[in-house]
Amino acid sequence: MDSAGRFAGRLAVVTGGASGIGAAVARELAAGGARVVIADLDLARAQSLAAELGGEARRVDVCERDQVVALFAGLPGAPDVLVTSAGGAPRSAALDTDEATFARTLQLNTGGFWRCAQEAARRAVAAGQPLAIVHVASSLHRGPAPGLAHFAAAKAASVTLVRCLAQELAPQRIRVNAVIPGPVETPMTTPVWDAAPGLRESLGARIPLGRIGTPADVARAVAWLASDEAEWVTGALLPVDGGLEVAA
Numbered sequence: 001m002d003s004a005g006r007f008a009g010r011l012a013v014v015t016g017g018a019s020g021i022g023a024a025v026a027r028e029l030a031a032g033g034a035r036v037v038i039a040d041l042d043l044a045r046a047q048s049l050a051a052e053l054g055g056e057a058r059r060v061d062v063c064e065r066d067q068v069v070a071l072f073a074g075l076p077g078a079p080d081v082l083v084t085s086a087g088g089a090p091r092s093a094a095l096d097t098d099e100a101t102f103a104r105t106l107q108l109n110t111g112g113f114w115r116c117a118q119e120a121a122r123r124a125v126a127a128g129q130p131l132a133i134v135h136v137a138s139s140l141h142r143g144p145a146p147g148l149a150h151f152a153a154a155k156a157a158s159v160t161l162v163r164c165l166a167q168e169l170a171p172q173r174i175r176v177n178a179v180i181p182g183p184v185e186t187p188m189t190t191p192v193w194d195a196a197p198g199l200r201e202s203l204g205a206r207i208p209l210g211r212i213g214t215p216a217d218v219a220r221a222v223a224w225l226a227s228d229e230a231e232w233v234t235g236a237l238l239p240v241d242g243g244l245e246v247a248a
């Protein structure tokens with residue numbers, strides 16, 4: 001940990017911080033000197049990373065309001081940084097997707113961001129402190145997303161929330177931004193790509209910069225948005241996708 005780094009003295013909460021992109025963000029923030037709270041459903045993995053980084057682990061289901069309230073109430077103070085990476089959805093063809101899957105996907109990917117942003121912002125406002133929120137959305141929010149229409153819709157709603165919250169909370173010195181990752185190799189995607197020979201390579205070939213992303217690619221962009229270097233940036237939706245958004 002760098003006690004003189006750009007996050008020295010900052011308290012950072014990372015939801016979904018036990019794995020993949022969230023874990024890489026936790027590492028990046030800790031390397032910059034932040035005190036990192038890894039908030040995840042998977043407490044064992046959160047604890048193991050927290051031990052490595054000198055941070056803290058909390059079990060939370062971001063779909064449950066009372067658990068989110070307890071998470072922020074249990075912090076030593078108002079957070080300076082919130083990164084919302086908890087998310088995901090099962091693949092399901094549009095005509096096979098049932099009510100429970102659709103509702104749970106919105107609860108996690110839209111509601112999880114909303115609840116955590118709201119509770120973190122309430123704490124920051126009460127403490128009279130600034131706050132930087134960075135949401136991890138997805139390039140699929142633009143659609144099309146075969147087998148993941150429910151997920152794309154949930155991420156699209158979360159992106160709209162980012163823009164609305166950025167506008168509404170700016171007077172309270174709360175910045176709200178999002179990264180829009182393209183395909184990234186994580187424990188979520190590795191089994192899917194391993195099960196479909198050639199998919200990883202064909203995805204990489206569609207990306208102008210010639211490869212799928214790593215969690216660290218996304219984490220560096222998140223850390224920049226969370227840092228004072230981005231102090232005049234809010235409401236931004238930053239593609240971190242090797243140029244996929246501008247691909248022909």
Ligand SMILES: NC(=O)c1ccc[n+]([C@@H]2O[C@H](COP(=O)([O-])OP(=O)(O)OC[C@H]3O[C@@H](n4cnc5c(N)ncnc54)[C@H](O)[C@@H]3O)[C@@H](O)[C@H]2O)c1
Pocket residue numbers: 015016017018019020021022039040041042060061062063084085086087088108136137138139180181182183184185186187188189
């Ligand atoms: N991997 C990609 O290609 C990719 C691309 C674009 C966007 N994303 C988004 O990035 C985020 C992280 O994805 P990842 O690939 O790192 O996945 P991952 O599965 O490696 O990590 C997700 C983490 O979220 C946690 N989590 C899931 N549900 C939770 C809940 N209800 N409450 C608290 N924690 C919960 C999991 O335990 C896990 O640790 C997700 O929001 C995902 O939609 C991923």
